[in-house]
Amino acid sequence: MLLSGVVPSNTTLLPTSSLIRAAPLRYRHVPAGGAITVPVLRRSAMTIQAREGAPVLDIEPQPLKLLDRRTKLKIAVIGFGNFGQFLARTFAAQGHEILAYSRTDYSDTARSLGAAFFDNQHDLCEQHPDVVLLSTSILSAEAVLRSLPIQRLRRSTLFVDVLSVKEFPRNLFLQLLPPDFDILCTHPMFGPESGKHGWAGLPFVYDKVRIGDSDDRVERCRAFLEIFEREGCRTVEMSCAEHDETAAEIQFLTHTIGRVLAKLDLKSTPINTKGYETLLNLVQNTCSDSYELYNGLFIYNKNSTELIEKLDDALDTMKKELFERLHGIFRKQLFESSGRRANEA
Amino acid sequence: MLLSGVVPSNTTLLPTSSLIRAAPLRYRHVPAGGAITVPVLRRSAMTIQAREGAPVLDIEPQPLKLLDRRTKLKIAVIGFGNFGQFLARTFAAQGHEILAYSRTDYSDTARSLGAAFFDNQHDLCEQHPDVVLLSTSILSAEAVLRSLPIQRLRRSTLFVDVLSVKEFPRNLFLQLLPPDFDILCTHPMFGPESGKHGWAGLPFVYDKVRIGDSDDRVERCRAFLEIFEREGCRTVEMSCAEHDETAAEIQFLTHTIGRVLAKLDLKSTPINTKGYETLLNLVQNTCSDSYELYNGLFIYNKNSTELIEKLDDALDTMKKELFERLHGIFRKQLFESSGRRANEA
Numbered sequence: 001m002l003l004s005g006v007v008p009s010n011t012t013l014l015p016t017s018s019l020i021r022a023a024p025l026r027y028r029h030v031p032a033g034g035a036i037t038v039p040v041l042r043r044s045a046m047t048i049q050a051r052e053g054a055p056v057l058d059i060e061p062q063p064l065k066l067l068d069r070r071t072k073l074k075i076a077v078i079g080f081g082n083f084g085q086f087l088a089r090t091f092a093a094q095g096h097e098i099l100a101y102s103r104t105d106y107s108d109t110a111r112s113l114g115a116a117f118f119d120n121q122h123d124l125c126e127q128h129p130d131v132v133l134l135s136t137s138i139l140s141a142e143a144v145l146r147s148l149p150i151q152r153l154r155r156s157t158l159f160v161d162v163l164s165v166k167e168f169p170r171n172l173f174l175q176l177l178p179p180d181f182d183i184l185c186t187h188p189m190f191g192p193e194s195g196k197h198g199w200a201g202l203p204f205v206y207d208k209v210r211i212g213d214s215d216d217r218v219e220r221c222r223a224f225l226e227i228f229e230r231e232g233c234r235t236v237e238m239s240c241a242e243h244d245e246t247a248a249e250i251q252f253l254t255h256t257i258g259r260v261l262a263k264l265d266l267k268s269t270p271i272n273t274k275g276y277e278t279l280l281n282l283v284q285n286t287c288s289d290s291y292e293l294y295n296g297l298f299i300y301n302k303n304s305t306e307l308i309e310k311l312d313d314a315l316d317t318m319k320k321e322l323f324e325r326l327h328g329i330f331r332k333q334l335f336e337s338s339g340r341r342a343n344e345a
Numbered sequence: 346m347l348l349s350g351v352v353p354s355n356t357t358l359l360p361t362s363s364l365i366r367a368a369p370l371r372y373r374h375v376p377a378g379g380a381i382t383v384p385v386l387r388r389s390a391m392t393i394q395a396r397e398g399a400p401v402l403d404i405e406p407q408p409l410k411l412l413d414r415r416t417k418l419k420i421a422v423i424g425f426g427n428f429g430q431f432l433a434r435t436f437a438a439q440g441h442e443i444l445a446y447s448r449t450d451y452s453d454t455a456r457s458l459g460a461a462f463f464d465n466q467h468d469l470c471e472q473h474p475d476v477v478l479l480s481t482s483i484l485s486a487e488a489v490l491r492s493l494p495i496q497r498l499r500r501s502t503l504f505v506d507v508l509s510v511k512e513f514p515r516n517l518f519l520q521l522l523p524p525d526f527d528i529l530c531t532h533p534m535f536g537p538e539s540g541k542h543g544w545a546g547l548p549f550v551y552d553k554v555r556i557g558d559s560d561d562r563v564e565r566c567r568a569f570l571e572i573f574e575r576e577g578c579r580t581v582e583m584s585c586a587e588h589d590e591t592a593a594e595i596q597f598l599t600h601t602i603g604r605v606l607a608k609l610d611l612k613s614t615p616i617n618t619k620g621y622e623t624l625l626n627l628v629q630n631t632c633s634d635s636y637e638l639y640n641g642l643f644i645y646n647k648n649s650t651e652l653i654e655k656l657d658d659a660l661d662t663m664k665k666e667l668f669e670r671l672h673g674i675f676r677k678q679l680f681e682s683s684g685r686r687a688n689e690a
């Protein structure tokens with residue numbers, strides 16, 4: 001059984017692995033009541049749109065039967081900051097309906113994406129989104145989730161997070177959400193900088209923490225994951241614990257090297273080598289992310305402490321090796337010259 | 346006045362800045378006596394060579410008058426290891442005569458480059474090379490230079506080094522070579538790995554430490570530097586002291602980060618980010634150079650000690666910042682909960 005109201009009953013679904021990119025649908029705001037709204041375009045409207053100034057695609061327009069097969073979701077983006085807006089832009093381009101919430105007034109940005117902006121969480125929850133996407137900073141995630149009037153949502157809502165650590169939001173969701181709610185923990189391992197030319201080949205990790213058995217719940221989760229598959233992401237299913245262990249090396253270490261080097265205030269010179277330019281780029285890329293993110297990676301990933309200690313130990317060992325060799329050479333000269341003096345005497 | 350015997354008298358010289366790439370001349374061994382030998386090809390021989398299986402070039406063959414204008418040098422490569430062979434390959438391809446010396450028997454490699462191999466330094470010096478190129482490791486440079494029977498060389502020989510530190514060989518040359526000898530300290534800031542697809546755009550630093558005023562000495566130095574300009578290197582004239590100060594950051598820091606990360610035994614994972622792959626590449630590239638080179642960069646560059654201490658301090662500061670924030674959050678929870686208990690009591 002499909003999620004009622006989400007997919008027109010006369011269509012079938014694309015396989016999850018399909019990467020066929022659909023022509024972006026122009027967003028049409030349909031006032032939402034309790035029911036899930038589906039912005040479906042008729043064949044004639046679609047044809048006209050594709051010929052009259054729609055964005056140029058690198059593939060031929062697909063026959064409508066393929067386009068129609070897609071599940072359209074109503075996605076509430078809680079935390080409509082830099083990263084939330086970055087994700088919402090692609091969600092909207094794929095034809096999903098976006099409800100944006102932030103304490104900061106981003107109503108203009110929301111409008112430019114065809115998204116509805118809410119400054120009141122109760123109003124937003126009463127729109128009954130299919131998916132509530134938590135895209136706050138790691139540090140504020142708990143406070144924001146606790147403030148959300150989840151009693152106004154439908155009991156079958158799918159909660160998704162996109163935080164850069166995974167065990168922490170997983171435990172938060174399991175602790176604070178009633179058992180009726182579905183939970184999908186995800187980590188798109190890219191951002192506005194690394195993903196500015198598209199998401200193809202970029203890693204996307206997910207863990208289906210709690211997805212109900214019914215077809216509609218399975219289908220809703222699949223439809224959300226398909227957003228990233230359609231963009232060509234390298235999707236990887238991995239437990240939250242395994243993610244955090246692996247990501248400590250991948251993310252926290254990379255950010256630490258970048259931020260430690262930033263403290264050295266490195267300059268570009270006329271004799272930069274390729275390796276050195278790698279370091280300069282690393283500083284620039286890691287420091288373009290917020291310090292809050294870096295702090296969150298440390299505080300909310302228990303593997304980070306061990307990793308930074310290992311890094312410190314490795315640097316100490318390297319220093320010892322270098323200085324011992326230097327002192328060895330010095331002592332050799334010292335004893336050789338005193339030996340010469342002894343022989344000459 | 347041009348260096349007698351080096352340039353045919355009926356030719357003029359290319360401007361130093363010219364980057365026109367000449368067709369490689371096939372090496373012809375001319376038994377050398379006291380005079381400098383110049384492997385000059387006649388127009389007819391050149392034309393035939395270019396049509397019969399010479400390496401394919403990306404530009405049209407130049408008219409012979411351009412090719413003939415080049416100064417051919419007889420270059421002795423002292424230390425015919427990995428880096429010496431790498432340089433000699435291009436020297437030979439540009440038509441220079443190569444005399445190779447190494448304690449290890451590299452006669453086969455030398456033959457494949459059209460170079461003459463010597464296992465006796467006296468024999469080599471009696472060939473009266475125009476240029477003696479020191480391309481040993483930094484650690485063995487002094488011992489090799491001291492062992493060289495320089496009294497068998499012509500008094501006007503040009504000594505060049507290609508070590509990755511510059512003040513040390515500069516002082517070594519000034520201390521051990523008689524004042525008749527010319528001294529050019531250089532650092533091609535690339536190697537067999539970064540320069541495997543050509544040298545275009547790669548940095549080449551030089552310092553004319555001591556070049557005699559006469560036209561032939563000036564011209565010989567120019568002809569040597571032109572080898573790197575012809576390949577498209579980014580040539581930068583810089584004092585040895587300035588090089589060492591700048592290169593400590595550029596080279597020693599890059600190598601230190603690579604070698605410290607190597608100690609963490611990083612693994613490639615299914616969720617590598619671009620930043621993390623940068624780190625993995627850095628480890629691979631720095632560790633493909635010898636540990637001797639890394640050690641030399643530390644021991645023979647006095648700026649390295651300060652830099653590794655700055656790196657250590659930066660990591661310590663970063664750790665303190667992270668742990669203070671973590672402890673701050675912990676204490677806040679501690680005092681808040683004890684405050685709650687006090688209120689409840």
